[in-house]
Each structure stands twice: as C-alpha cells, then as structure tokens.
Amino acid sequence: AQTVTQSQPEMSVQEAETVTLSCTYDTSESDYYLFWYKQPPSRQMILVIRQEAYKQQNATENRFSVNFQKAAKSFSLKISDSQLGDAAMYFCAYRSATGTASKLTFGTGTRLQVTL
C-alpha cells in the first residue's frame, strides 16, 4: 500500500518570503500522480498543483512550484512571495495511475502560518 508522509506539522513564513513544505511517499508503482491541496478554514480542499510521475519537469502554478525527485520519492511544495491568504492546511496526496484506482492517499498535513 502507498503511504504519504508530511514531517512538518506546522510551518511559519513571513509575508513576501518563500517557504518549502516537505512530502515523501512510498510506492512500488512507476506511474502515478502527486498533488498538493490547500484546506483553508472554509474546509474546502483546493487543488494547488499536480505532478505526473512520468514527467521529469517540475510543475509550476504562478507562485507555487514543486521539486519532484522520483528516485528519492520526494515531492516538496515551494510557495514564493507568500501572502496572508496562503495560510491554511496543506496536504500532499498520491494517486495511482493504473487501472481504475481513483483513491487519493493523503499525508497528515502541514499547517502554514503567514505572519506580517
């Protein structure tokens, strides 16, 4: 079974600074998808960024980028120019790309605080 580990329960960053959230995963599969989701107090899980394992190029979405190291099974999220609205819980998630496996396996989350 796949597992996802987020070793940082809480992180803090000053507004306009850069922060990196860590995520490692364990799988024996070669084809899969990785996601970062943001959950603000409104509770809705919002997709931040997605990475396909077969793509070597790291995904980027505006101020959000990932460092995907497939051999090391590492998938960190970098938030540049942090804003107050970035404060939330961030979850790393894994999904197999084989068959009809549509289940997301989540990490335990990292709570990000953004300070002035």
Added chain:
Amino acid sequence: KAGVTQTPRYLIKTRGQQVTLSCSPISGHRSVSWYQQTPGQGLQFLFEYFSETQRNKGNFPGRFSGRQFSNSRSEMNVSTLELGDSALYLCASSAGSTLNYGYTFGSGTRLTVV
C-alpha cells in the same frame, strides 16, 4: 459553473441513529468520491461511485454505505452511529472517464455524534 455541493453543512446526531449525507457533483462529472477527515486518522478514503456503480472502496465497516443516482448525485449513509464517526465528510467529483483527471472537493459536512 457551480461547484460541488454538500448538504447539510452541519449535523448533530445521537449515537445509534443513522444519517444520510448528500453530494451534488459538478455538472458533467460522473465520479463522486467520499472521504472522512478526523484529527486522529486524517483523511481516509471511503468509496467512489462512477456511473451509479461503486468502483472503489476503502477500509470502513459495512455501516458506511453509499449510492449514486442517474444524475450523478451521491448519498452516503452511516447506520448505527458511533461517537468515533464524528468527522468532516468530504466529497470530491471528477470527470472520471480517463486516468488523468482532477478532483474538485466540496466544503464538507461536519457530523457530530453525541
């Protein structure tokens, strides 16, 4: 377009009762997945429905069940509620027709069992 709608937002039930939660996916999406979120266990996959058929199931007891209607709306039912069922229940919809699809989550139903 409208997002994923979950009703109700909050629910308080007594131990032993049963409860039904509803999820309306994004128009055109045929897959609905359900997740349970608790402080202790985190986010856990319950099940997924695609075109009215359960396609995947997580490791939850049979008290947890679901169904999907022809309009893709899904309901989740929990019978004989236990205190440990108190959680945020999230549903996610997706097109589901290919492997490379994204998920859109609703805002969840907060269930409290007393």
